[in-house]
Amino acid sequence: MSKLSQSPVKTVNHAKGGPNAPSTFLGLFKLKLNSTAQELGRKQFVKLYFILPCILFSFIMGTFPLIFMVYLAFNSWQPGSGGITWVGFRNFENMLHDLRFLEALFHTVLIVVAAVMVELVLGTIVALFLQMRTWGDRWFRTIIVLPILLTPIALAYSWRMMFDYSHGPVNYFLGLAGVAPLQWLGNARMGMVSIVLVDVWQWTPFVALFLLAALESQDVELYDAARVDGANLTDMYRLIVLPLLGPFLFAMAMLRSIDTIKLFDTIYVLTGGGPGNSTESITLYNYVANFRTFNMGYMSAISVVLVIIVTIIFSFFMRGMSRVSQIATEEM
Amino acid sequence: MKEGKKPSVKLVVFLGLLLWAIFCFFPIYWTIITSFKTPSEVYSSTPLFFPFIDFQPTLASWMKIFGTGSNAAAGGNFLFIARNSLIAASGGAVGAVLLGASGAYALARFRYQKMSNQNISFMMISQRMLPPIALATPYFVLLSKLGMVDNLFTLMLVYAAMNAPLLVWMLKDFFAGIPVEIEESALIDGCSPMSVFWRIALPLALPGIVVAFLFAFCFSWSEFLFALTLTLGNATTLPVQIAGNVSTSTTGTAYWDLSAQAVVVLFVPLLIAILVNRNIVSGLTLGAVK
Numbered sequence: 001m002s003k004l005s006q007s008p009v010k011t012v013n014h015a016k017g018g019p020n021a022p023s024t025f026l027g028l029f030k031l032k033l034n035s036t037a038q039e040l041g042r043k044q045f046v047k048l049y050f051i052l053p054c055i056l057f058s059f060i061m062g063t064f065p066l067i068f069m070v071y072l073a074f075n076s077w078q079p080g081s082g083g084i085t086w087v088g089f090r091n092f093e094n095m096l097h098d099l100r101f102l103e104a105l106f107h108t109v110l111i112v113v114a115a116v117m118v119e120l121v122l123g124t125i126v127a128l129f130l131q132m133r134t135w136g137d138r139w140f141r142t143i144i145v146l147p148i149l150l151t152p153i154a155l156a157y158s159w160r161m162m163f164d165y166s167h168g169p170v171n172y173f174l175g176l177a178g179v180a181p182l183q184w185l186g187n188a189r190m191g192m193v194s195i196v197l198v199d200v201w202q203w204t205p206f207v208a209l210f211l212l213a214a215l216e217s218q219d220v221e222l223y224d225a226a227r228v229d230g231a232n233l234t235d236m237y238r239l240i241v242l243p244l245l246g247p248f249l250f251a252m253a254m255l256r257s258i259d260t261i262k263l264f265d266t267i268y269v270l271t272g273g274g275p276g277n278s279t280e281s282i283t284l285y286n287y288v289a290n291f292r293t294f295n296m297g298y299m300s301a302i303s304v305v306l307v308i309i310v311t312i313i314f315s316f317f318m319r320g321m322s323r324v325s326q327i328a329t330e331e332m
Numbered sequence: 333m334k335e336g337k338k339p340s341v342k343l344v345v346f347l348g349l350l351l352w353a354i355f356c357f358f359p360i361y362w363t364i365i366t367s368f369k370t371p372s373e374v375y376s377s378t379p380l381f382f383p384f385i386d387f388q389p390t391l392a393s394w395m396k397i398f399g400t401g402s403n404a405a406a407g408g409n410f411l412f413i414a415r416n417s418l419i420a421a422s423g424g425a426v427g428a429v430l431l432g433a434s435g436a437y438a439l440a441r442f443r444y445q446k447m448s449n450q451n452i453s454f455m456m457i458s459q460r461m462l463p464p465i466a467l468a469t470p471y472f473v474l475l476s477k478l479g480m481v482d483n484l485f486t487l488m489l490v491y492a493a494m495n496a497p498l499l500v501w502m503l504k505d506f507f508a509g510i511p512v513e514i515e516e517s518a519l520i521d522g523c524s525p526m527s528v529f530w531r532i533a534l535p536l537a538l539p540g541i542v543v544a545f546l547f548a549f550c551f552s553w554s555e556f557l558f559a560l561t562l563t564l565g566n567a568t569t570l571p572v573q574i575a576g577n578v579s580t581s582t583t584g585t586a587y588w589d590l591s592a593q594a595v596v597v598l599f600v601p602l603l604i605a606i607l608v609n610r611n612i613v614s615g616l617t618l619g620a621v622k
Contacts, residue, residue, distance in 0.1 A: 054435030061493035
């Protein structure tokens with residue numbers, strides 16, 4: 001305190017680069033507000049006021065329910081039919097013998113791998129297209145963005161209409177191209193294809209815009225230098241653009257994987273997990289068994305597995321992101 | 333890239349983007365025109381694509397929603413559910429903005445020792461990554477114990493909690509970008525830190541706050557899983573209503589009626605998407621890339 005009171009003049013410490021420093025993922029301590037001792041004494045107290053609601057709220061609504069879920073995972077409990085009994089790891093052992101669970105897990109893995117791969121490839125193409133200016137850029141960006149923000153339930157319903165066997169436009173267009181109508185939602189394989197297709201439709205623009213932002217943050221001189229050195233267009237993409245995009249693609253792959261694992265709304269409306277449970281994802285199985293059979297202990301165990309999987313991918317994502325923000329700060 | 337200036341390349345790029353844009357917009361367009369069709373037009377042998385050319389649009393489905401005409405009873409229910417959605421989403425968004433703005437301001441302006449700023453931010457972002465289905469079970473159990481299921485206020489709390497971490501990330505950069513000198517001179521003039529936040533920082537950050545509010549509103553409006561598991565009938569929201577109508581129909585889905593409802597649901601985020609267009613990427617990737 002006495003140290004600070006020696007300098008009554010207020011000082012602002014710019015930790016890194018000043019107030020207009022590039023906004024980076026981990027670039028936290030941008031500004032530090034130092035004040036005179038008296039005000040600092042008050043602020044020590046006041047600064048808790050600002051952060052406490054947030055922390056308390058996220059503890060009550062996030063951490064605490066999570067702990068409760070982990071507790072339930074080691075118990076057997078069906079509300080209405082007796083109390084909670086401790087069963088140790090039995091819920092987790094049961095999972096290994098639960099064919100429906102294993103199938104659901106397999107479906108989720110299939111959907112995630114297929115959707116994320118297609119989204120990255122198409123997203124890269126759309127991003128490269130958007131980067132080359134053409135007429136009506138702004139309009140394209142506005143329209144392309146729509147599926148990202150619009151209500152997934154309503155969009156899934158739109159697609160359900162589109163996929164209608166005898167009256168839907170999709171089969172009509174296929175007919176024009178001479179392809180026999182397909183049972184888009186009527187069988188297991190096509191059901192999975194439909195789910196992936198809708199997810200790709202919805203999220204490719206997001207990948208594209210993310211990669212576009214990455215492309216636009218890159219140095220134009222690099223391209224010019226390459227051209228002076230006699231590189232043609234293919235070489236430039238193969239040797240410069242794609243390697244530069246690498247870290248961004250990785251981060252996006254992780255983020256999209258997490259989001260696709262969580263996919264629920266689209267499947268719920270599109271196929272409802274059917275026919276049978278041939279397109280049931282792990283989230284859908286979790287929901288069905290939870291809120292229709294009320295086998296809370298077992299389902300909490302499945303949730304725990306889900307959270308562990310997401311956490312692992314998330315740690316990769318964070319690593320990828322810190323690499324991305326490193327690149328961003330180096331360039332600015 | 334400069335090569336794009338060749339007219340032929342430019343045309344290819346244009347056509348490619350046009351194709352994707354049509355692909356993006358067509359399902360939305362199809363839903364909109366279906367809401368203006370009669371049942372026989374929906375079930376016609378070849379799909380009808382153009383209003384006024386292929387078919388004469390009718391307002392029958394829309395009248396049902398807004399409670400005039402023969403099916404006013406069904407419409408009344410829809411308006412009640414729409415009102416629920418509106419209340420839950422705006423309440424949740426206001427809560428999320430209050431929590432998010434104060435948290436973001438704190439992280440942008442102060443340095444915390446015991447739990448470092450970095451740890452706090454990490455705690456926030458990791459919350460956002462949690463699968464909602466994992467939270468749905470404990471929420472349901474705990475909230476039933478408290479007697480808070482099927483209650484709009486509960487939904488608001490859940491939506492505020494769901495969106496607050498995202499808003500902290502969005503607004504942190506925004507507050508950091510505001511010159512700190514204004515706040516400092518207010519402190520010298522004897523303003524308390526709390527009123528500096530309310531009277532100076534918050535108004536200065538208003539553009540960011542508005543975007544943040546719209547995002548939170550949009551996500552709350554579209555939220556499905558919590559609304560599905562935590563409501564029964566009193567607090568049902570629009571997505572639950574639509575999903576229910578799709579899956580429970582046994583005689584085939586009444587596409588025309590349901591499309592009108594879907595258009596109402598889509599209209600709100602459609603407006604918001606146009607308004608926040610430029611901020612979407614930085615918003616959804618937590619400011620990693622601008």
